[in-house]
Amino acid sequence: xxxxxxxxxxxxxxxxxxxxxxxxxxxxxxxxxxxxxxxxxxxxxxxxxxxxxxxxxxxxxxxxxxxxxxxxxxxxxxxxxxxxxxxxxxxxxxxxxxxxxxxxxxxxxxxxxxxxxxxxxxxxxxxxxxxxxxxxxxxxxxxxxxxxxxxxxxxxxxxxxxxxxxxxxxxxxxxxxxxxxx
Numbered sequence: 365x366x367x368x369x370x371x372x373x374x375x376x377x378x379x380x381x382x383x384x385x386x387x388x389x390x391x392x393x394x395x396x397x398x399x400x401x402x403x404x405x406x407x408x409x410x411x412x413x414x415x416x417x418x419x420x421x422x423x424x425x426x427x428x429x430x431x432x433x434x435x436x437x438x439x440x441x442x443x444x445x446x447x448x449x450x451x452x453x454x455x456x457x458x459x460x461x462x463x464x465x466x467x468x469x470x471x472x473x474x475x476x477x478x479x480x481x482x483x484x485x486x487x488x489x490x491x492x493x494x495x496x497x498x499x500x501x502x503x504x505x506x507x508x509x510x511x512x513x514x515x516x517x518x519x520x521x522x523x524x525x526x527x528x529x530x531x532x533x534x535x536x537x538x539x540x541x542x543x544x545x546x
Contacts, residue, residue, distance in 0.1 A: 410477065413451035417444060422462065422518075422538035424485075424493075424530060432528050436518065436539060437461045448519065450477040455521040462539045463517045471510035471517045475500050481522035485530070486510035491541035493534040496525050516540070 417437035425431045439445045486495040538544025
């Protein structure tokens with residue numbers, strides 16, 4: 365049984381945060397502790413990079429009309445999505461990881477245990493980039509908010525958005541957003 369939020373001491377909260385648990389305490393008659401799906405299933409928090417995931421071709425056409433091809437890893441399970449690019453020492457210039465949430469939802473990311481800076485593209489249901497967070501800070505626990513419900517979040521090597529002139533309004537194909545032609 366979970367204890368109500370007021371029963372957690374400062375030290376116990378620090379221990380829980382130190383294990384990588386994401387805490388969200390809801391102010392309701394019975395407080396609820398929300399933890400990552402992998403931990404709820406009895407799996408230990410990630411302590412190393414996950415093996416390379418299955419890849420799919422993906423293309424982003426910028427608002428300038430220039431099309432850019434990528435080969436991205438598909439994070440499809442809750443455990444894969446929770447680990448993401450943690451502990452990776454590099455992200456290829458034409459690679460990245462796509463988190464397809466399946467349906468529009470708020471996407472809030474963080475950089476805990478992520479060793480390299482990233483660009484995060486938040487993608488609406490129709491494949492349009494609705495927000496870009498550039499050069500996110502490695503190891504940061506700050507929330508990186510997509511600012512609106514999105515169908516997916518794409519993580520790319522930091523500097524990619526600027527280098528390719530990718531802006532809000534760019535269009536994504538592949539990875540579940542229609543065909544991506546090489």
